[in-house]
Amino acid sequence: MPIALEAWLFAVALGTSMLGGVLGMASGIFIVPILTMFGGLDIHTAIGASLISVIACSCGSAAPFLRERLTNIRLAILLETATTSGALCGVFLAGLIPTPYLFVIFALILLLSAQQMLGRRKESLVPLGAGTGRWAALRLDSSYPQRSPDREVHYRVQRLPLGMTLMYGAGLISALLGIGSGVLKIPAMDTALRLPIKVSSATSNFMIGVTAAASAAAYFARGEVITGVAAPIALGSVVGSILGARILMSVPNEKLRLMFVGILLILAVQMMLAAFGINLIGHTP
Amino acid sequence: MKAEAALSLELEQLLGKLLRYGTFVASAVIALGMAIFPIARAAGTRAATAGIVLFILLPVLRIGAMLVFFLRTRDYRFGAIAALVMLIIFTSFLVGAAES
Numbered sequence: 001m002p003i004a005l006e007a008w009l010f011a012v013a014l015g016t017s018m019l020g021g022v023l024g025m026a027s028g029i030f031i032v033p034i035l036t037m038f039g040g041l042d043i044h045t046a047i048g049a050s051l052i053s054v055i056a057c058s059c060g061s062a063a064p065f066l067r068e069r070l071t072n073i074r075l076a077i078l079l080e081t082a083t084t085s086g087a088l089c090g091v092f093l094a095g096l097i098p099t100p101y102l103f104v105i106f107a108l109i110l111l112l113s114a115q116q117m118l119g120r121r122k123e124s125l126v127p128l129g130a131g132t133g134r135w136a137a138l139r140l141d142s143s144y145p146q147r148s149p150d151r152e153v154h155y156r157v158q159r160l161p162l163g164m165t166l167m168y169g170a171g172l173i174s175a176l177l178g179i180g181s182g183v184l185k186i187p188a189m190d191t192a193l194r195l196p197i198k199v200s201s202a203t204s205n206f207m208i209g210v211t212a213a214a215s216a217a218a219y220f221a222r223g224e225v226i227t228g229v230a231a232p233i234a235l236g237s238v239v240g241s242i243l244g245a246r247i248l249m250s251v252p253n254e255k256l257r258l259m260f261v262g263i264l265l266i267l268a269v270q271m272m273l274a275a276f277g278i279n280l281i282g283h284t285p
Numbered sequence: 286m287k288a289e290a291a292l293s294l295e296l297e298q299l300l301g302k303l304l305r306y307g308t309f310v311a312s313a314v315i316a317l318g319m320a321i322f323p324i325a326r327a328a329g330t331r332a333a334t335a336g337i338v339l340f341i342l343l344p345v346l347r348i349g350a351m352l353v354f355f356l357r358t359r360d361y362r363f364g365a366i367a368a369l370v371m372l373i374i375f376t377s378f379l380v381g382a383a384e385s
Contacts, residue, residue: 006319052337052340052341055340055341055343055344056308056311056312056340058344059304059307059308059340059343059344060304060308062300062301062304063301063302063304063305066297066298066300066301066304067297067298067301069294069297071297073293073296073297073300073351074363077348077351077363077366077367077370078363078366080348080370081366081369081370081373084370084373084374084377085373087373087377088373088376088377088380091377091380091381092380095384209343209344209347210344210345210347210348210370210374212344213341213342213343213344213345213374214373214374214377215377216340216341217341217374217375217377217378217381218377218378218380218381219381220337220338220341220378220381221378221379221380221381221382221384221385222381222382222384222385223385225337227318227330227333227334227337228330230337231315231318231319231333231334231336231337232319234311234312234315234336234337234340235312235315235316235319238308238312
């Protein structure tokens with residue numbers, strides 16, 4: 001592996017993981033398009049490396065969330081049965097779906113991310129006492145400490161079956177495209193389960209690593225995690241996610257958000273063109 | 286309920302430590318592999334690959350820690366759920382191995 005390529009991969013991972021951390025998204029959504037379209041890598045190799053990056057970012061940034069007691073561990077493990085089942089299904093499909101279709105699906109997910117970034121996440125907290133309490137036996141309801149005013153915020157988990165179904169889809173897309181699928185997990189948690197925003201971000205981050213591990217295990221066994229590519233990507237991701245967590249303290253402003261909507265749109269258009277380029281020219285980019 | 290809150294805090298701290306040290310060890314092994322690669326190609330690649338495997342194993346270890354915790358607190362329902370997640374991840378690996 002030439003040093004220049006290693007350095008480039010490290011830089012890509014560092015930059016995307018840092019931005020991912022600041023924006024609250026996983027790095028994979030940027031890594032796969034960049035590696036395939038600018039690096040000329042095979043999409044399966046890019047996905048394999050991206051999954052390692054997603055795990056590294058998730059593990060590297062989980063500790064502060066846990067320390068703040070924002071992560072709902074019981075809910076996370078229950079939802080992980082759905083995300084890993086979805087990942088298992090996605091692993092099957094990834095081998096069957098032709099590359100141009102993967103590019104198209106990826107472009108659609110990029111568009112969805114752009115749309116989500118434009119809209120604001122709304123707090124849809126249901127006051128305690130509401131809801132059916134049908135899942136009381138699972139003891140999923142929890143609370144988290146709030147700083148100012150200093151108090152414990154209690155919340156109740158809603159519409160679990162819908163949440164589980166959406167999580168299955170998120171796991172499937174994660175395995176298929178090598179992304180963390182935060183773009184699908186966050187709305188599932190915000191709107192279906194009705195979790196407080198901080199709790200859903202922390203719990204989603206915690207789950208992303210496990211989902212990606214289920215996919216990465218299959219890609220690794222298939223020989224699609226290339227060490228020369230994945231090693232610099234993993235290191236860059238760890239450094240980037242640590243730096244990103246520091247910057248996260250200052251909330252991203254409006255301009256930064258719009259800039260990223262722009263980047264996501266450009267990547268979406270490029271991915272879409274690449275899909276059709278393959279059909280016309282007949283070779284993998 | 287008080288005891289349960291303390292136990293849950295203990296689990297959160299344990300998982301936090303596991304992920305932090307695990308990330309550090311896996312990164313160090315990869316960095317070592319990349320550093321010795323120019324001198325000894327085979328050994329360098331093997332070390333870097335081992336670091337990548339460690340990264341894939343980290344979330345699995347995390348589930349393992351949760352499994353032990355649930356069993357220790359006699360929460361067999363969630364113990365079974367944790368075991369199921371581990372089983373699905375293992376199945377995924379087998380599916381990949383069968384296809385290669």
